[in-house]
Amino acid sequence: MSVYDSLGVQTIINASGTVTRLGGSAMSETVLDAYQDAAREWVPLEQLQAAASKMIAQVTGAEAGLVTSGAAASLTLGTAAILARYDLSRMEQLPNTEAFPNEFVVAREQRSGYDHAVRVAGAKLVEVGFNEIVSGAGVRRTEVWEYEAAFNQRTAGILYVYTPDSQPALEAVVDLAHHHKLPVLVDAAGQLPPRANLMLPSMTNADLVAFSGGKAIHGPQSSGLLCGSKDLIASAALQMLDMDDHWELWEPPPDFIDRRKIKGMPRHGIGRSMKVSKEEIVALITALAIFASEDPKAKNDSHRGNLQLIVEAVEGPTVRCELIDSAGEERTPILEITLSAADALEICRGLRKGSPPIYVGHGKLAEAKLVINPMCLDRNAADTIARRLRKELEHYKPSLD
Ligand SMILES: *Cc1c(COP(=O)(O)O)cnc(C)c1O
Numbered sequence: 006m007s008v009y010d011s012l013g014v015q016t017i018i019n020a021s022g023t024v025t026r027l028g029g030s031a032m033s034e035t036v037l038d039a040y041q042d043a044a045r046e047w048v049p050l051e052q053l054q055a056a057a058s059k060m061i062a063q064v065t066g067a068e069a070g071l072v073t074s075g076a077a078a079s080l081t082l083g084t085a086a087i088l089a090r091y092d093l094s095r096m097e098q099l100p101n102t103e104a105f106p107n108e109f110v111v112a113r114e115q116r117s118g119y120d121h122a123v124r125v126a127g128a129k130l131v132e133v134g135f136n137e138i139v140s141g142a143g144v145r146r147t148e149v150w151e152y153e154a155a156f157n158q159r160t161a162g163i164l165y166v167y168t169p170d171s172q173p174a175l176e177a178v179v180d181l182a183h184h185h186k187l188p189v190l191v192d193a194a195g196q197l198p199p200r201a202n203l204m205l206p207s208m209t210n211a212d213l214v215a216f217s218g219g220k221a222i223h224g225p226q227s228s229g230l231l232c233g234s235k236d237l238i239a240s241a242a243l244q245m246l247d248m249d250d251h252w253e254l255w256e257p258p259p260d261f262i263d264r265r266k267i268k269g270m271p272r273h274g275i276g277r278s279m280k281v282s283k284e285e286i287v288a289l290i291t292a293l294a295i296f297a298s299e300d301p302k303a304k305n306d307s308h309r310g311n312l313q314l315i316v317e318a319v320e321g322p323t324v325r326c327e328l329i330d331s332a333g334e335e336r337t338p339i340l341e342i343t344l345s346a347a348d349a350l351e352i353c354r355g356l357r358k359g360s361p362p363i364y365v366g367h368g369k370l371a372e373a374k375l376v377i378n379p380m381c382l383d384r385n386a387a388d389t390i391a392r393r394l395r396k397e398l399e400h401y402k403p404s405l406d
Contacts, residue, residue, distance in 0.1 A: 015360075015361065016361060017361055017362040017363065017364055018361055018364070018382070018389060018390060019364055019381040019382070020363060020365045020366065020377045020378060020379075020381070020382060020386075021364050021366045021367070021376075021378055021381075022220075022337075022366065022378030022380045022381065023219065023220040023221065023223075023381065025219070025226065027364055027381075028226060029219035029220065029226030029227075030219050030220060030221070030222070030224070030226065030380070030381070031223065031381060032223060032224065032288060032292065033292070033295065035291060035295065036223065036224065036288050036291050036292045036295070037288075039287050039288055039291040040225070040284045040285075040287065040288040040291075041284075043283050043284045043286075043287035043288070044283070044284045047283070048283055050246060050247065050283065050286075051242070051246055051257045051258065051261065051262065052257075052258060053283055053286050053287070054071060054072060054242055054246070054261065054286065055258035055260070055261035056290075057070065057071070057072050057286050057289075057290050058070045058071065058261050060290050060293070060294070061230060061232050061290075061293070062232070064203050064293060064294075064297040065203050065204060065205075065206050065207065065214070065232045066204050066206060066207025066208070067206035067214070067232035067233050067234075068233065068235040069232070069233070069234070069235045069238035069239070069261070070230060070231065070232040070233075070238060071230070071231045071232075071238050071242055071245070072218070072228060072229070072230065072281050072285065072286045072289050072290065073215075073228070073229040073230065073241075073245070073279060073281060074227050074228065074229065074279045074280065074281050074285075075217060075218070075219065075227055075229040076119075076192065076194030076195075076215045076216055076217040076218075076229040076230075077119055077121075077122040077194075077229070078122070078276070078279040079194075079213075079215030079216070079229045079230060079231035080119065080120075080122035080164075080192055080215050081122045081123070081125055081126050081275070081276065081279065082126075082231055082241040082244060082245055082276045082279065083190045083213040083215060083231055083233075083241060084109070084122075084123045084126035084127075084128045084162075084164075084190060085099055085126040085127075085240070085241065085244045085274065085275050085276060086213070086238070086240035087109075087161055087188050087190060087212075087213070087237065088102055088105070088106075088107060088126060088127060088128065088161055089240060090236065090237075090240055091236070091239075091240060091266045091267050093267060093268055093269060093271050096240075096243065096244055097271070097272065097274075098127075099126055099127045099244075099274070099275040100125060100126055100127030100275060101127060102127035102128070102129070105161075106158065106160060106161040107127055107128055107129050107159065107161055108128070108129050108130075108131045108155075108157070108159045108160045108161055109123060109129070109130055109131065109160075109161060109162050109163065109190070110131050110133055110152055110155045110156065110160060110162075110163050110164070111130050111131070111132060111133070111163070111164040111165075111166075112132070112133055112134045112147035112151075112152075112165075112166075112172075113132040113133065113134050113135055113136050113147070114134060114135075114136045114139070114146065114147060115147075115164070115166040115171070116130070116132065117166070119166075119192065119194070120164065123164055123190070126275055127275075128162075128164075130164065131155050131160075133147060133151040133152055133154070133155045134146070134148065134151050135147075146172035146173070147172060147173060148173060149173045149177050149178065149181055152173075152178060152181060152182075153181055153185070156185055156187065160187060161187075162182075162187055162188045162190055162212075163178060163182050163187060163188070163189045163190065164190050164192070165178055165189055165190070165191045165192070165211070166191075166192045167191050167192065167196055167205065167214075168196065169196075175189075175191065175205075175209045175211060176209050176210075179209055179210050179211050179212075183210070188212035188213065188234075188237065189211045189212050189213075190211075190212065190213045190215070191205065191209075191211045191213065191214040191215065192215050193214050193215060193216055194215055194216060194217040194220070194229070195217060195220050195221075197216060197217075197220065197221045197222060197296070198221055198301055198336055198337065199334060199336060200296070200297060200301075200335060201335075203216075203297060206232050206233050211233065212233050212234050212237060213231060213233035213234070213237055213238075213241075214230075214231070214232050214233060215229060215230065215231055216229060216230040216232075217229050217230075218230060218289045218292065218293075221296065221337070221380070222289070222292050222293055222296045223292050223295075223296065224285075224288055224289035224291075224292035224293065225284075225285045225288050225289060227285070228281065228285050228286075228288070228289040230293070236266070238261075239261065239263065239266070241276065242261065242262060243262060243271050243274060244271070244274030244275055244276045244277075245274065245277065245279060245280065245281075247273065247277070247280070248270060248271055248273050248274070249273070250270070251270075252269060252270045255270060301335050301337075305335075305337060305338060308337060308338050308379035308380070308382075309328070309330070310384075311379050311382050311383070311384060311386075312328060312338060312340040312377060312379055312387070314384075314387045314388060314391050315340060315342075315377060315387060315390055315394065316328070316340065317391070318391035318392065318394065318395050319391065319394050319395055319398060323344065323345045323346035323347070324342060324343070324344060324345075324346075324347075324398060325342070325343040325345070326340060326341070326342055326343075327340070327341045327342075327343070328340055329341060337378070337379065337380055338379065339366075339376060339377070339379075340376070340377040340379070341374050341375075341376055341377075342375045342376075342377065342394075343372070343373055343374050344373050344375070344398075347397075347398055347401040348401075349370045349373045349374060349375055350370050352375060352394075352397050352398065353365060353367055353370060353375060355397045355400070356390075356393060356394065356397060359393055359397075361389070363389070363390055363393055363394075365390075366378050375394075377390065
């Protein structure tokens with residue numbers, strides 16, 4: 006009997022990928038072993054974070070890194086670091102930021118629910134640009150001059166949400182920001198793979214970059230990374246770690262937190278509610294080492310095989326299957342199934358209501374598409390999806406046949 010059975014909670018087949026709503030990613034046996042080993046002993050957390058920082062620096066090319074409780078927490082801590090730096094009084098005031106620069110400039114088209122994570126530290130978002138392509142009223146994206154026009158005495162930094170399509174290019178925004186001595190905080194939570202994106206901090210000179218640990222890195226679901234400049238990472242660590250110690254006794258590793266840069270010992274900071282356990286730190290670092298060193302080719306080949314199984318079961322005159330697959334690149338292949346006779350929302354609902362419940366990607370229902378993300382599927386699960394999807398589609402009497 007599984008732990009979920011004993012709680013009376015039904016397990017599902019997750020064809021949506023490593024989404025938080027369904028439990029994120031799965032940890033490998035190696036990562037679970039590391040988690041268990043870590044849970045059996047004790048270490049001062051700042052020393053463990055300092056060791057993690059060195060490892061994160063190696064794989065990202067950043068000066069330093071911090072294990073956080075998720076990319077959203079990384080955004081909050083990164084914002085807190087930019088707002089307060091080494092100023093103890095500011096650390097204590099957050100999220101009250103009336104007395105110092107608190108504006109973060111962000112492209113209107115890059116706003117989402119995740120920017121709560123930036124606002125919660127006390128930042129005030131100042132939008133630039135328009136979303137005129139989505140509104141159907143124009144053809145242009147946000148431009149560099151629009152950022153510059155928004156800078157003033159109250160500007161603290163820039164929030165940038167990175168995707169391969171983000172405009173203007175991150176490098177151009179970083180150049181402009183640094184010209185004005187402003188830092189750039191980048192949300193790249195879900196932008197792995199490709200592994201090359203781990204190097205975003207060093208490739209783009211961005212000051213801080215946030216990644217999720219519970220997505221493709223396959224670390225603990227509630228883990229994340231913040232990587233970037235040494236001073237900002239130290240400030241973020243100071244505002245997250247448990248600070249209940251004596252200044253006279255407290256000895257953080259000096260290459261992680263340099264005591265000489267602060268006037269005293271801050272109290273628990275705004276990030277204290279985002280604490281990370283020793284087990285999670287060790288598990289994430291273990292998962293990160295595997296992710297950074299492993300060629301995903303074999304995994305992607307296996308994903309392709311699983312998706313092909315579904316294609317063969319359901320493809321037909323009113324069911325079009327398209328494999329979104331950038332061969333040669335590291336991105337995970339994705340299957341899009343376009344239904345021209347059946348109602349995609351109803352099929353989605355039917356799959357969720359069956360046994361076991363199947364959750365397919367629902368991001369393109371408005372285009373009559375079901376999306377199958379293979380990251381959390383094995384052969385058996387793919388078989389079940391193929392069979393159940395075929396059955397759901399049989400309910401539909403195609404109006405044109
Ligand atoms: C997933 C995601 C987040 C949140 O990441 P967590 O690790 O779940 O906190 C933030 N921003 C974007 C763009 C994401 O895709």
